Amino acid sequence: MEKRYKEISFFDFQKQYKTQEDCEKKLFEIRWPQGFVCPVCGHQKYYLISGRKLYQCVSCKHQTSLTAGTVMHRSRTPLLFWFWTIYLVSTDKRGISALGLSKKLGLSYWKAWTMLHKIRRAMGDRDSTYQLAGIVEIDDAFFGTSQKAKSKRSKRGRGTSKTVVLVEVSLYDNAVGFAKMTVVGSKVDSETIDQVIKADIKGVQTVKTDGLPAYAVVSKSGHTHQQEIVKGKNAHEVLKWTHMLISNAKSFLLGTFHRMGKKHLQSYLDEFCYRFNRRKWESQLFDRLITACTISRAICFAELTQ
Helix, strand or coil: CCCCCCCCCHHHHHHHCCCHHHHHHHHHHHHCCCCCCCCCCCCCCEEEECCCCEEEECCCCCEECCCCCCCCCCCCCCHHHHHHHHHHHHHCCCCCCHHHHHHHHCCCHHHHHHHHHHHHHHHHHHHCCCCECCEEEEEEEEEEEEEECCCCCCCCCEEEEEEEEEEEEEEECCEEEEEEEEEEECCCCHHHHHHHHHHHECCCCEEEECCCHHHHHHHHCCCEEEECCCCHHHHHHHCHHHHHHHHHHHHHHHHHHCCCCHHHHHHHHHHHHHHHHCHHHHHHHHHHHHHHHHHCCCCCHHHHHC
C-alpha cells in the first residue's frame, strides 16, 4: 500500500514537535506503522529499555533503537535538532548552508555540515529508485567556479575548475516531469552516456539531445533518438527544459553555497533535484523527507569525507 504523506504548516510543525518525545513518536510511526516488528525475527512484542532508549524483542532478545539503520544512526545530536534541520531543508527552495544552520540552531559548523550531507544522501538514495519515461531531454553542462592559478609563474591569471554534469528531464505533453543530474567528471563520452541512460531511463523512450557525436550511443541503446545540432542562442529552444534546470541549479548553488568542490557537487545536485521533483507537493515535503531519512541507509562522517 502506497504511503500517504501528510501536509504540515510552520505552526503545525511547532505544535507537533515540541519535545524529544514527540520526535521519537513520529520515528516509531514511520519505522513500524503497524506496530513494532523485530528486524531479526519478525516478532511483534517488545520491552522498552527506557534508560538506553532501546527496544528489545521478547522472542530473540535483539535490541534496536529508533535511529538504527537511518541517517540519524549513532548521532549524538538530539532528534529535535534533526527534525528542525529536516524541516528547514524541506521548506526553503533555496536550501540552507551549514554556516546558516549552525547559526539558527546553535550547533557547531561541522555538526551542521554532517547533518546536512546525511540528509542530502537520503535525498539521493530516494531519487535513485526512480527512472525517467516519456520524452527525455539530455544535455551536458559545466559546473564550477573560477579560481586563481596555482602557480605564480602562470601567465593565465585566472583559470577555471569545471566539472561536467549530465542533466536529464522527462516530459509528458510538454509538461515537465522528473529530473536527474549526474556528475560525470571532466568530459562526456559515449561510454559514460550509455551507463547513465541505462540506469536512469525506463525501457525504451524518445530521447532528445544536441548534436554532440557521443550522443549517438542513445540509438544504439534502443531508444528513439531525436538529435539536433544546436547553434548558439538556439540551444534554449531545442533543449528548453534541461537549459532551464541547468540555469536554476547554478543559481541555487551559487546563491546559497557560493562554491563547492567536485567531491560534494553530486550531493548538492541531489538536493536540488529532490526538491524540484516534489515541487507539486511542497506542503508534504517535511513528511516525505523525514521518511526518506528514516528508510535511507546509515552513513558515517568518515564516508562523507573520504
